Amino acid sequence: MSLTEKPATSPERDAYYKKLDERSMSALWNVLSDIITPTPRSGCQPFKWDYDEARELLMESGGLITAKEAERRVLILENPGLRGQSRITTSLYAGLQLVLPGEVAPAHRHSQSALRFVVDGDGAYTNVAGERTLMHEGDFVITPPWAWHDHGNESDRPMVWLDGLDIPMASFFDASFAEGYGAESQPESIPRGDSLARYGSNLMPFGYEQQGLASPIFNYPYDRTREALEQMRLRNEWDPCHGLKMRYVNPLNGDDAMPTISTAMQLLPKGLVTDVYRATDATVFSVVEGHGRTTVGDTVIEWKPKDLFVVPSWAPVVHQAHDDAVLFGFSDRGVQQKLGFWREHRGG
Template sequence: MDGASTRNNARRDFYERIDGLSMAPLWESLHQLVPPSPAPKYVPVAWDYDKVRPFLMESGSLITAKEAVRRVLILENPALRGTACTTPTLYAGLQLILPGEVAPSHRHTQSALRFIVEGEGAYTAVDGERTIMHEGDFVITPTWTWHDHGNDSSRPMVWLDGLDIPLVALFNAGFAENGETDEQPITTPPGTSDAKFASGLLPVDWKPTRQTSPIFNYPYARTREALHGLKKAGPPDACHGYKLRYVNPANGGSPMATMGTFMQLLPQGFETAPYRSTDGTVFSVVEGEGESRVGDQVFRWKKRDHFVVPSWARVVHKADSEAVLFSFSDRPVQERLDLWREDRSGR
């Protein structure tokens, strides 16, 4: 037996003996644990809304919103099947609520966002205040707040759910409670949060008690106006077009501590420069048509389609017509931990 074989056998014997003490040699896995650059174990993926919608509507005939608690079809990453994950840190799904239905009140430590994809006139109630939702609105249900949804309109309502479920599971910090009634008591007139906190001013003696935004509905009409104003103010950013981030007016940070949310406008014919960042991102198409090249894959998209750009995957967006994209990611967490990084070099 040569020296290399003797050494390998000795190492194998050593590994087997330390395994009994629940130990393992770092040197056998160091390059996987500390890679030279991010190596995500999930993949780019897209969902065509025209193909998804019939299944959403069919689910409405199979189970009620009350039975399901939340009637949602998960947008599960094909590389993470069985985990209910869209990225390793984010959950996304499409929720349906039919006319006359109520999705019953509950609360949980997971933070949630709702981005309205189809319909208008349904409501979300958060801690005693209701807001009416319209397409393109961005609505939050912060951690440990009572919330329920109802549809008083004559049409189905569909929205994108985004939650930090995988992050909360990582910390083993998940708690949930069901409400005593399907609809929580309404204790605050509609529009109160907006009146107090959405004008660029704050009540003089108000002090925030949590990291989440005191606004829970960011209307699309206001967001679209801001994008239009940004477009008039100057040329587009090479990598993003015209891109804005939603903010908590109390501290200038993201509306929720664990998820960042963004809206960007791409002018007709505009193609972004190649870009990548460490936050895996879920996109929802609000307006227009175009395509996104993610690594070596190309996704054609139109209004109401969805797609995922993994961490450190190079992406180029191209708009056939003027387009608007909503997106959310775990960027705030990465920034707080000094982990977030971007690459605008185009390499």
């Protein structure tokens, strides 16, 4: 017998298995090939959400329910292979959140980590632990676990951002906690721009001791990220599988900016066709700039700005940029690396 085979059945064996079942037991040899697989096996499927279609549905929801009534007016991006589970990959949740002009998404906190990646609009804010930051397209914003946070829109246009959370991970460990603040907004007790000034300029306050595992910077502005990518372009050192890819880090230790969700931004120059790449971390992509095509196994995904798509674990992927393109991505890579699970394969 091998890992891909199951033993033959017989009346005697079936009777034995029935006795096991009555005692909440089962035989490993009957399920071994299902639980220890030669390669990753998941219901997660490659899929694209067209932003124009999603935005139309979001705007419709704005006329049906308020941000206050909904707590968070979000359309969950459910992977077609994981329907009904509120998952975009096996381990991660994603959704598109809408906050209309004049609205406030009430303050609350939870044990799950959350990222906000601004897809559409400028000028809304998020308040994390008393510090408010304005949000602009392409900004990456962190909400650490158990931090009070609320959102509001004082601009004159709707704001849409991508939410990414480790909800399935917290659920797996039965470690979900949440509570409301008791008011729509928390006080703005910290000057705006404080965290970026303290920790985002290659400086650190003297005597600072790390609190929690997330980065002390909670807004990574897109203009800084884009400038860094353009500066690195001058070296002309393109990774054959990724173009030019940079990960968001915690400046205190160089780890991922979030302990359970790895995030990155990559630049694909016009005409680039990447080498085949596969890795065990299923990845969610949000298109910031440009047009292109991503081939995931036998699935071809044509994308444009603001579209979102997902690449499952261990699926062979090739990106092709029709013009200069910028992609934001997030996955559970950091968790897998710390647990010793993560693996990649380049080319071929």
